[in-house]
Amino acid sequence: MPSAIELARGDEKLIAAIHRSRRLISRKALMAAAASAVPLPGLDWMADAALLSRLVPQISAEFGLSVTQVEKLAPHQRERIQKAATTVGALLVGRLVTRDLLLRLAKHAGVRLTAKQATKYVPIAGQVVSAALGYAALRALGEQHIKDCVRVSSTLALAPPEPHESA
Numbered sequence: 001m002p003s004a005i006e007l008a009r010g011d012e013k014l015i016a017a018i019h020r021s022r023r024l025i026s027r028k029a030l031m032a033a034a035a036s037a038v039p040l041p042g043l044d045w046m047a048d049a050a051l052l053s054r055l056v057p058q059i060s061a062e063f064g065l066s067v068t069q070v071e072k073l074a075p076h077q078r079e080r081i082q083k084a085a086t087t088v089g090a091l092l093v094g095r096l097v098t099r100d101l102l103l104r105l106a107k108h109a110g111v112r113l114t115a116k117q118a119t120k121y122v123p124i125a126g127q128v129v130s131a132a133l134g135y136a137a138l139r140a141l142g143e144q145h146i147k148d149c150v151r152v153s154s155t156l157a158l159a160p161p162e163p164h165e166s167a
Contacts, residue, residue, distance in 0.1 A: 004143065007150040014150055017062040017160040021149075024062075025142035028055045029135045036134025037127045044134055051138060056145055063149040064161045065093050080156055088151040 008014035028051045035047030060066040070078055085093040153160065 004146045004150050007147060007154065009154065011154070013160050014063075014153060016163070017153075018146055018150065020163060021059045021062045021142070021146045024055060024058050025139055025146075028142070029138040032138040033131040033135035037131040039127060044130070048134070048138065052141065055138075055142055059142065059145050060093060060149060062160060063153050064158055065149055065152060069161070081152065081158075084152045084155040085148070088148060088155060093145075093148055093152050 004018045005015060008018060032044070032048055032051055036044040038044070057066050061069060065081065070081055073081070081093070152158070
């Protein structure tokens with residue numbers, strides 16, 4: 001499967017948006033790892049959901065595909081984005097992140113998240129493994145969303161907004 005950079009096909013603006021998005025993912029993944037290391041039942045799931053509910057719109061905004069950015073477009077442009085998102089299988093592009101969408105997204109990382117729950121109760125080593133799995137799961141989900149955004153942007157030949165315009 002091609003990386004997000006390969007999907008960008010040399011488009012400098014898309015590549016810059018990918019790098020900005022990956023920096024966001026790294027920060028959030030570290031927070032997810034910290035929450036995963038704490039051996040309290042459900043804390044990591046709540047933290048992951050909270051982090052993802054903030055991360056996904058931030059990544060979408062880097063590509064000009066957040067809910068607020070898409071709502072500002074003309075109706076025919078909104079429709080094109082939704083069709084492109086559906087065509088490439090982008091679950092979260094241009095949509096409000098809801099609990100149901102987060103649950104569907106979590107299914108993609110289900111094995112990692114289940115293993116994370118099982119390992120966190122083993123003293124020290126289990127918490128380290130749980131933190132590593134939490135980090136990896138959030139990074140994988142974020143990277144998949146970046147690829148979805150790149151595919152939609154490429155399909156429609158959309159230029160991402162300038163960094164100071166994304167929010």
